[in-house]
Amino acid sequence: MLNLIRMNIFRMIHSKSMWIILASMMAFAALNVCMSLNEANTYTEQDIQSILNQQSGGQYDIDTNDFNFGITANLPVSGDGIRVSAMNNFTTDLMSCVVLVFLAIASALFFNAETKNGFIKNIAGQVNDRAELFLAKAITMAIYTFVCFVIYFITDFVTLSIYTGSVAELYYGNLGKLMACVGIQFVLHVTFSSGVGLVATLTRSSSMAITLGLFSSFGMGMIVSTFVYVLTNINITRYFVVDNVKAVIFNSEYKILYGALAVGIIYAVVYNLAGSLILKKRDVV
Amino acid sequence: MEYVLRTSNLTKMFSKHCAVDNVSLHIKRGEIYGFIGRNGAGKTTFMKMISGLSAHTAGEIELFGEKMNNISKYKSRIGNLIEAPGIYPNMSGRSNLRCKSLALGIHREGYEDKLLEMVGLNNVGNKKVKNYSLGMKQRLGIAFALVGEPDFLILDEPINGLDPQGIAEIRDILLKLKAEKNMTILISSHILEELSKIADTFGIINEGRLIQEISAEDLMNKCSDYIELKLDNASRATTILDKLGFNDYKVTDKETICIYDQLDRSGELNSELVQNGCMVKSISVVQEKLEDYFLKLTGGDKDA
Numbered sequence: 001m002l003n004l005i006r007m008n009i010f011r012m013i014h015s016k017s018m019w020i021i022l023a024s025m026m027a028f029a030a031l032n033v034c035m036s037l038n039e040a041n042t043y044t045e046q047d048i049q050s051i052l053n054q055q056s057g058g059q060y061d062i063d064t065n066d067f068n069f070g071i072t073a074n075l076p077v078s079g080d081g082i083r084v085s086a087m088n089n090f091t092t093d094l095m096s097c098v099v100l101v102f103l104a105i106a107s108a109l110f111f112n113a114e115t116k117n118g119f120i121k122n123i124a125g126q127v128n129d130r131a132e133l134f135l136a137k138a139i140t141m142a143i144y145t146f147v148c149f150v151i152y153f154i155t156d157f158v159t160l161s162i163y164t165g166s167v168a169e170l171y172y173g174n175l176g177k178l179m180a181c182v183g184i185q186f187v188l189h190v191t192f193s194s195g196v197g198l199v200a201t202l203t204r205s206s207s208m209a210i211t212l213g214l215f216s217s218f219g220m221g222m223i224v225s226t227f228v229y230v231l232t233n234i235n236i237t238r239y240f241v242v243d244n245v246k247a248v249i250f251n252s253e254y255k256i257l258y259g260a261l262a263v264g265i266i267y268a269v270v271y272n273l274a275g276s277l278i279l280k281k282r283d284v285v
Numbered sequence: 286m287e288y289v290l291r292t293s294n295l296t297k298m299f300s301k302h303c304a305v306d307n308v309s310l311h312i313k314r315g316e317i318y319g320f321i322g323r324n325g326a327g328k329t330t331f332m333k334m335i336s337g338l339s340a341h342t343a344g345e346i347e348l349f350g351e352k353m354n355n356i357s358k359y360k361s362r363i364g365n366l367i368e369a370p371g372i373y374p375n376m377s378g379r380s381n382l383r384c385k386s387l388a389l390g391i392h393r394e395g396y397e398d399k400l401l402e403m404v405g406l407n408n409v410g411n412k413k414v415k416n417y418s419l420g421m422k423q424r425l426g427i428a429f430a431l432v433g434e435p436d437f438l439i440l441d442e443p444i445n446g447l448d449p450q451g452i453a454e455i456r457d458i459l460l461k462l463k464a465e466k467n468m469t470i471l472i473s474s475h476i477l478e479e480l481s482k483i484a485d486t487f488g489i490i491n492e493g494r495l496i497q498e499i500s501a502e503d504l505m506n507k508c509s510d511y512i513e514l515k516l517d518n519a520s521r522a523t524t525i526l527d528k529l530g531f532n533d534y535k536v537t538d539k540e541t542i543c544i545y546d547q548l549d550r551s552g553e554l555n556s557e558l559v560q561n562g563c564m565v566k567s568i569s570v571v572q573e574k575l576e577d578y579f580l581k582l583t584g585g586d587k588d589a
Contacts, residue, residue, distance in 0.1 A: 003387060003388055003389065003390040004388055006387045006388075007384050007385075007387040007388040010380075010383060010384055010387055011373065011376070011384050014373070014375075014376050014380055015373075015375070016375055113373070114371070117371055117372060117373055117374065118368070118369060118370070118371025118372075119371040119372060119373060119381075119384070120371065121336075121338060121365070121367050121368075121371045122365075122370075122371050122385050122388075122429050122430075122432075123385060123388045123389075124337070124338055125336040125337035125338050125360065125363060125365055126337075126360045126361050126363065126388075126389060126433070127360070127388070128360065281340075283333070283338065283339040283340060284333070284338040284339065
């Protein structure tokens with residue numbers, strides 16, 4: 001397993017597309033900070049209250065939240081209004097699924113690459129357990145996700161510092177909760193990556209996996225859960241990975257954080273078991 | 286006798302289609318086994334099953350004397366090149382090899398360079414694979430199969446699309462591996478005459494069934510000599526052949542007859558034909574080509 005992870009890291013480092021995705025994400029992060037800070041100057045009291053509601057309540061409540069398809073990134077607000085800090089801003093960007101969009105593309109390409117070019121034929125017959133092929137990729141993507149988080153945070157910090165002309169504040173509020181929020185977002189993002197990998201493995205199609213990954217990042221799950229809610233009056237939003245990503249922020253209630261963590265772990269287990277089983281049982285073509 | 290591979294009634298079904306049908310094949314240690322079959326005969330499916338890339342529907346596989354279920358410790362002793370080599374086109378040949386070495390836990394300095402040298406790619410190791418020619422890619426594919434110094438090499442059509450020089454180079458590599466490392470090699474190819482230059486044993490597969498397993502010596506004996514007769518009118522000559530008691534012959538075109546029996550009577554035959562007014566353009570004893578024997582065996586000559 002360790003050998004396969006080493007191999008995957010090696011090919012990830014040598015893959016141009018993974019670097020392009022990382023660079024695009026950095027550019028987007030910088031642009032996002034600048035645009036948000038520009039827009040923040042035009043915020044009214046009502047806008048701030050609306051953002052505050054969304055931040056504290058997440059998107060679990062179908063009745064009260066407006067549904068937005070796509071990415072909506074806002075600056076974090078505290079009770080006093082807009083307050084810019086790198087870590088808090090980073091968590092609101094995670095909540096807006098910006099990183100998820102880039103991960104969807106990276107995961108689909110990475111998981112499907114060796115099937116697409118046939119490299120898998122070189123190694124599948126020689127590993128002791130073919131299930132490890134999927135798990136190794138999932139772990140490598142977890143490392144990539146970690147790198148994405150670090151780079152996104154650094155980009156946020158640097159851009160904020162440049163934009164404001166002074167060293168940006170690192171964080172405000174409860175640091176423990178902030179770290180818990182980032183940790184849970186990490187679990188959810190890694191789980192999402194495994195989910196996209198599962199689709200890529202199952203369909204052997206990167207484009208299919210990217211499309212599904214992007215649609216779910218943009219909030220496709222909300223359409224499904226609204227539909228289910230209308231029919232059954234049951235709110236299933238809290239059981240989707242992406243909707244939990246949209247719910248977890250630095251000032252979320254612990255109930256939301258624990259729920260999101262549970263969803264992340266359960267889906268991660270299911271996705272990785274299913275992916276491993278497919279690679280183990282299916283013929284390599 | 287020590288066998289590296291033994292299959293017993295190996296079968297692979299794709300829904301209702303039987304791609305490999307009860308194949309019982311035997312490969313001895315240190316030999317080069319030529320696997321012959323037409324397109325779609327089941328060669329690649331068979332090779333995928335023994336490489337562990339595909340599950341078999343029925344039958345048994347015994348590798349290095351162990352049943353397939355218990356061969357996890359022997360898996361790294363098998364190297365394979367199935368169909369086109371699977372490579373990352375944007376990476377160099379060396380990096381591609383490094384990928385496989387890492388997957389197998391090999392961390393030796395200069396290991397990839399040795400492999401590249403072995404297949405004659407040492408000068409282009411840093412070149413991106415997408416800029417390689419077909420022959421270079423095939424050679425890289427063989428280098429892939431050699432990672433981990435396998436004892437058993439499975440090569441599916443490794444000389445496909447190569448020019449004569451490329452074919453000769455691959456042939457030399459395989460013969461060298463056999464001689465120096467006592468490697469057992471299973472190789473399939475459409476170029477039968479080439480295969481006949483290196484293989485010790487042949488397995489002929491047709492429509493999923495192994496129709497013959499034969500040593501190179503026996504095969505050469507079976508690829509029998511015959512009289513090739515070229516004359517102005519083949520159909521007129523058949524009456525004379527019948528009169529002279531030649532029974533096993535075939536009219537291949539309007540000017541050519543191939544006679545498979547009584548080869549020692551070629552002189553008498555020539556004079557009889559001339560006396561009966563047939564103009565003999567040429568008469569010679571030639572050896573049947575492996576390709577013709579294969580076509581005869583698989584019924585391909587009837588399709589022609």
